Amino acid sequence: MANRTDYQVQIRVAKPGAGDVLTKDVYKGRVGDDFNAGDLLTLEQGGFAETVATTIDSDLAIPIRFIALEDFDGVTSVNVGVQSITADTKFLGQVSTSTVTVADIGKRGTLAQDVTTGNYHVVITDTNPVVEIVDVEPNFSPEGRYATGNYNLVLFKFLPAALEKAPATSST
Amino acid sequence: MNWTFTAAGKAAPQNSSSHLTTEEAFRAALDRGFDKVIERMGDQPWEGEQFVRFQKVDRDSGKVTSFRGLTGTVPLSRDGDEMQFVSKGLGFGYNWNTYTRRVAAGIERKAMEIDDIGYTKGMQKGLLEMHKRSVEYVIADYFNRATGQSGSQLLAADGMFPIDNARPNPNPDAPTWSNLEATAAISEDSLFAASLNASQQIDEDGNLFPQTIKKVVIRPGERGTMWTLLNSKGVLGSNYNNANWAAGFFDMKNVIVYDYLTTDSIFYWLCDPKDEDNELMIFKRKEPEIKTGWGLLASNPDVLGMRLRADWGLNLGDVRRSIRGGLVTPTT
Numbered sequence: 001m002a003n004r005t006d007y008q009v010q011i012r013v014a015k016p017g018a019g020d021v022l023t024k025d026v027y028k029g030r031v032g033d034d035f036n037a038g039d040l041l042t043l044e045q046g047g048f049a050e051t052v053a054t055t056i057d058s059d060l061a062i063p064i065r066f067i068a069l070e071d072f073d074g075v076t077s078v079n080v081g082v083q084s085i086t087a088d089t090k091f092l093g094q095v096s097t098s099t100v101t102v103a104d105i106g107k108r109g110t111l112a113q114d115v116t117t118g119n120y121h122v123v124i125t126d127t128n129p130v131v132e133i134v135d136v137e138p139n140f141s142p143e144g145r146y147a148t149g150n151y152n153l154v155l156f157k158f159l160p161a162a163l164e165k166a167p168a169t170s171s172t
Numbered sequence: 173m174n175w176t177f178t179a180a181g182k183a184a185p186q187n188s189s190s191h192l193t194t195e196e197a198f199r200a201a202l203d204r205g206f207d208k209v210i211e212r213m214g215d216q217p218w219e220g221e222q223f224v225r226f227q228k229v230d231r232d233s234g235k236v237t238s239f240r241g242l243t244g245t246v247p248l249s250r251d252g253d254e255m256q257f258v259s260k261g262l263g264f265g266y267n268w269n270t271y272t273r274r275v276a277a278g279i280e281r282k283a284m285e286i287d288d289i290g291y292t293k294g295m296q297k298g299l300l301e302m303h304k305r306s307v308e309y310v311i312a313d314y315f316n317r318a319t320g321q322s323g324s325q326l327l328a329a330d331g332m333f334p335i336d337n338a339r340p341n342p343n344p345d346a347p348t349w350s351n352l353e354a355t356a357a358i359s360e361d362s363l364f365a366a367s368l369n370a371s372q373q374i375d376e377d378g379n380l381f382p383q384t385i386k387k388v389v390i391r392p393g394e395r396g397t398m399w400t401l402l403n404s405k406g407v408l409g410s411n412y413n414n415a416n417w418a419a420g421f422f423d424m425k426n427v428i429v430y431d432y433l434t435t436d437s438i439f440y441w442l443c444d445p446k447d448e449d450n451e452l453m454i455f456k457r458k459e460p461e462i463k464t465g466w467g468l469l470a471s472n473p474d475v476l477g478m479r480l481r482a483d484w485g486l487n488l489g490d491v492r493r494s495i496r497g498g499l500v501t502p503t504t
Contacts, residue, residue: 010186016470022192022280037200038189067189070196081196083189117183142325143309144316 007114017088034074057128220311238263312432346378353498451489
């Protein structure tokens with residue numbers, strides 16, 4: 001069994017948490033701002049769902065609001081399917097290091113988007129954190145489907161501060 | 173028209189970013205096919221269950237204890253002498269546990285309504301396959317780490333790794349014993365050593381307790397080596413005409429190629445794995461059960477929820493009467 005390589009898996013919602021689980025057909029994408037399913041989005045002041053940044057840390061001035069459910073080509077402004085992110089929403093994603101242990105539960109970190117795959121991954125750091133690891137693969141899937149020592153999936157959630165910033169101003 | 177292509181691996185299409193099977197996910201599946209969309213889920217062999225016994229239980233944990241028979245030999249004693257008494261001793265016990273596993277799938281109603289390609293179908297079967305895969309990998313993990321090279325999923329009742337040396341005996345009078353074979357390539361010599369070691373085993377009181385090897389489990393990479401070894405009349409790699417002992421003693425039909433065995437190791441079964449001598453058991457408290465219903469999850473009448481729940485655990489007692497093994501030097 002081969003190892004799971006870094007940045008192989010895009011983040012996805014694994015446990016939706018309380019509240020509305022899906023929102024869609026309410027938010028339009030902005031022309032010129034193309035994104036793919038799995039990208040993290042904010043709600044721009046003009047009412048558009050818009051991409052945020054490739055590095056998501058607490059320096060980000062705008063709140064994280066959604067994860068895209070579908071690709072958006074940015075050609076015409078159409079409604080896009082998005083899923084709301086709450087402080088309860090738990091995501092499944094990879095960490096940038098090759099292994100995680102139970103000692104990583106409770107650690108904080110930032111998100112970085114790999115330029116090649118477009119996939120976000122968690123970077124464990126105490127500097128400007130926006131997410132918190134709530135569970136690790138050795139806990140919820142201990143049978144080791146991949147080679148030993150290659151547990152690098154985690155469940156994480158956003159820190160409330162990352163979701164509660166003032167809305168972004170329009171960039172158009 | 174291009175007649176000469178250069179291979180370039182595609183980036184994997186990612187899972188739906190939602191926890192639900194959404195209409196967007198269905199449309200994305202449509203984009204990737206046309207009139208017909210293939211669900212590429214092949215049948216895979218489930219192999220691990222042949223090595224374990226199953227036990228239905230009501231409780232989720234418990235302790236198994238054991239006792240030993242009468243030990244030693246009958247002492248010399250004349251009729252008029254005072255009688256010498258013997259009594260039974262306790263053996264090693266172990267604790268067993270079962271664990272709850274759950275997973276769910278949710279499908280948006282509209283995705284089902286517009287689905288004409290079967291994208292939203294077969295989810296219950298898929299959940300059950302996930303359960304079977306879990307069982308498979310749990311058993312595989314047991315064997316892949318049986319010698320404790322990176323810890324082990326389970327310890328035997330004596331507190332040692334499933335395959336280990338210097339194993340204690342419950343009778344303090346008895347020496348330690350081993351079911352660990354020396355690391356070596358599979359050869360006539362290594363098979364003979366295993367056979368000899370099995371016949372030299374001792375019981376819990378230190379008495380000779382000869383065992384015979386009934387089945388051999390190897391990883392797929394050793395299939396060719398083993399086949400050649402067991403089907404060659406003469407000793408491999410020898411100029412002499414000496415007969416090949418392994419070919420006469422073992423039979424390929426008693427060799428199990430275990431595809432999920434990824435560690436370079438070999439196991440020798442001393443009993444039929446389904447015999448009660450095998451104390452590697454799955455305790456099943458709850459068989460996998462699927463509940464399906466609109467609004468079952470997410471409290472939304474337009475989300476078809478399905479959830480699988482099962483409660484079971486792999487547990488190990490004693491290994492003396494069942495298994496020996498060790499690491500092998502891979503030949504392929």
